[in-house]
Amino acid sequence: MTSILDPLNRNSAPSDQTVAAGGMPPALPGISSTTEQSRENETPGSARIPKIALEEHFMLTDMLGYFKDTKVNIKAELYDKAIPILTDFGDRRLSTMDQNGIDFSVLSLSGPGVQVEKDAKVAVRMAKFCNDALALEVSKRPNRYGGFAHLAMQDPEGAADELERCVRELGFKGALINGQTLGVYLDDRRYDVFWERVVDLTVPIYLHPGNPIDHPAMYADHPEMWGPTYSWAVETCAHAMRLIFSGLFDRFPTAKIILGHMGETLPIQLWRLDSRLPISNQNCKLLLNPSDYLKNNVLITTSGVCSDSALRCAIDSMGVNNVMFSVDYPFEDTRTAASWIDAAPLTLEERQKICYLTASTLMNIKLNTL
Ligand code: MN
Numbered sequence: 001m002t003s004i005l006d007p008l009n010r011n012s013a014p015s016d017q018t019v020a021a022g023g024m025p026p027a028l029p030g031i032s033s034t035t036e037q038s039r040e041n042e043t044p045g046s047a048r049i050p051k052i053a054l055e056e057h058f059m060l061t062d063m064l065g066y067f068k069d070t071k072v073n074i075k076a077e078l079y080d081k082a083i084p085i086l087t088d089f090g091d092r093r094l095s096t097m098d099q100n101g102i103d104f105s106v107l108s109l110s111g112p113g114v115q116v117e118k119d120a121k122v123a124v125r126m127a128k129f130c131n132d133a134l135a136l137e138v139s140k141r142p143n144r145y146g147g148f149a150h151l152a153m154q155d156p157e158g159a160a161d162e163l164e165r166c167v168r169e170l171g172f173k174g175a176l177i178n179g180q181t182l183g184v185y186l187d188d189r190r191y192d193v194f195w196e197r198v199v200d201l202t203v204p205i206y207l208h209p210g211n212p213i214d215h216p217a218m219y220a221d222h223p224e225m226w227g228p229t230y231s232w233a234v235e236t237c238a239h240a241m242r243l244i245f246s247g248l249f250d251r252f253p254t255a256k257i258i259l260g261h262m263g264e265t266l267p268i269q270l271w272r273l274d275s276r277l278p279i280s281n282q283n284c285k286l287l288l289n290p291s292d293y294l295k296n297n298v299l300i301t302t303s304g305v306c307s308d309s310a311l312r313c314a315i316d317s318m319g320v321n322n323v324m325f326s327v328d329y330p331f332e333d334t335r336t337a338a339s340w341i342d343a344a345p346l347t348l349e350e351r352q353k354i355c356y357l358t359a360s361t362l363m364n365i366k367l368n369t370l
Pocket of ligand 1: 055057208328331
């Protein structure tokens, strides 16, 4: 593995800029497991598959106060090393993309950002500042970078207005939201004004992990479970479930959300969700089965899960058109992610859809390399 910031990693490559949030397994099955089937579907000698990456983070010096909340989730020395990597929009980031065949990155502020700001007015102002700063960086390299809006969800109508400004005026591709905001989840009916605008603008909302506002007893005495190891998947999966069971996608059937980390465990759960909801002792009325919303309204990325079996499950359960490549830079290793998807046992058509075609269509991203 090649995470220069992982103290456990003795084989670090100096050219790679990655913050590892934890030790990685010594070998990944995807790198060497290209099957005969996928070889048959590849054109011999064909050029590499272009890649678009969607969960790629940055930080601004003025936003560091909010980023400190993340310190509890990763080792202190890794947090310190992350900052110069996150704040670079130039050669360091571009060379990592170039070395690993990533043509285009949609950039997002590393969480939780203004979503933890108690003063809504300050949150709105800082979110605008952040979006303007990102737009400036994107404008310098519009063929390589896109932007996801950072939004002050404390103010639902203001967030809708800022999303519209970011999409229409700054050319952003959607927004990335770091979970709940001061205890309020996105299924709250006060957010209908926001979802109306999302649908009007036809942009996706990337639902990125964040910590819950409380610290549930199930994590007591187990700090290793808090954060990227486990609790973020639980929190983000539950958030997505809240959106589905609230009927949000019946009210806004064209709304699209994106989940990272191979769908935050949801791809294995479709059958059980459909099977158990009808016998649930509750009055949840949906027009469709839960699995239908997961196929119609939810796309997932491969960020941080370089596993052939997890990828196959995601494709088989949600459909290949719902799975997109991502890295989670710099918290995951770009080389690991890119080399894994290049060699994963996929048909050429599957690999093209996952690596760039679906993202390109969903967010109207034009690649120079095509
Ligand atoms: Mn991330």
